[in-house]
Amino acid sequence: MAYYNCLLLDVDGTLLDFEAAEHKAFMETMEHFELPAASETLEVYLEINRGLWAALEKGQLKRDKLVVQRFAQLLEALGKQGNAAEMNRWYLDQLGAHADLIPGALEAVAELAEVATLAVVSNGVERVQLSRLRDSGLDRYMDGVFVSERVGTEKPGRRIFETALRQLGIESRGKVLVVGDSLTADIQGGQNAGLATCWCNFKAVEDAPQPAPTHVIRTWQELYRIVMEPDELENLGSKNRKHQFEQLERTEQ
Structure with missing residues (x-):
């Protein structure tokens, strides 16, 4: 036994391989919403996302807040306007399509x-x-x-x-x-x-x-x-x- x-x-x-799926899904999302689909933008998003997930693991943040806040904070960092909730829904659809x-x-x-x-x-x-x-x-x-x-x-x-x-x-x-x-x-x-x-x-x-x-x-x-x-x-x-x-x-x- x-x-x-x-x-x-x-x-x-x-x-x-979440990093591969995340990269593809993020770039597809940026292109769809006509935002900069660049490695620099991805790095900004990753730093924001890491901080929010760390807060989640510590019980300081709820999931439904996290998934919207990450795009709200990204838009703010880019100085752009947009619907963070809609961006997150699109991103999750793309993420679910990548099974690396x-x-x-x-x-x-x-x-x-x-x-x-x-x-x-x-x-x-x-x-x-x-x-x-x-x-x-x-x-x-x-x-x-x-x-x-x-x-x-x-x-x-x-x-x-x-x-x-x-x-x-x-x-x-x-x-x-x-x-x-x-x-x-x-x-x-x-x-x-x-x-x-x-x-x-x-x-x-x-x-x-x-x-x-x-x-x-x-x-x-x-x-x-x-x-x-x-x-x-x-x-x-x-x-x-x-x-x-x-x-x-x-x-x-």
Whole structure:
């Protein structure tokens, strides 16, 4: 049996390349509203957006305010007039159309789904995440999708993780692994919920991560040895392993 039989997976920067999707969606939005579609404009937006998301994670800002404020502040910084709410709606539509996969993510998820329960736990906008998960092909491997917009609580709060575990029917918390790229949302969030964590250091950051995760990976393939026992590693590529293990468990009971 797997060392971890339930993986709670982040989406942006973990399964999907959010930076690539964000860049495309932002430039398309600027062009549509006849605003400067330039790298300098993107940098201004990113700085504004990072600050607002940091406030969200600290519980200082609500999501419905964030998504409008980021464009309101951008318009102010550019000295332009416009409808921030309309801009945000357009931007989210474009963002949902870009499902750029992190290298190796789809193949790894397909393998891991053979030995563990997989679920998404995301702070993203629900309609955007559902669209991108579907278009990327990741959705077929998920036993659940828990987006903060619907759950009503954000990472790093523990309640979103507890909601996921309860609805998935997972009782053994020691066999659960939170996997994500954000130290503040995913790693701190997993720790807040009393769960083991795996930091996706796909950008090869050399500084010691704080808070310190249980595990660190630089590629998706490195997760196999963290999750799978030796006999499962020997059977990489085999299908229906999860079903076989569940059947064995029932027989032994």
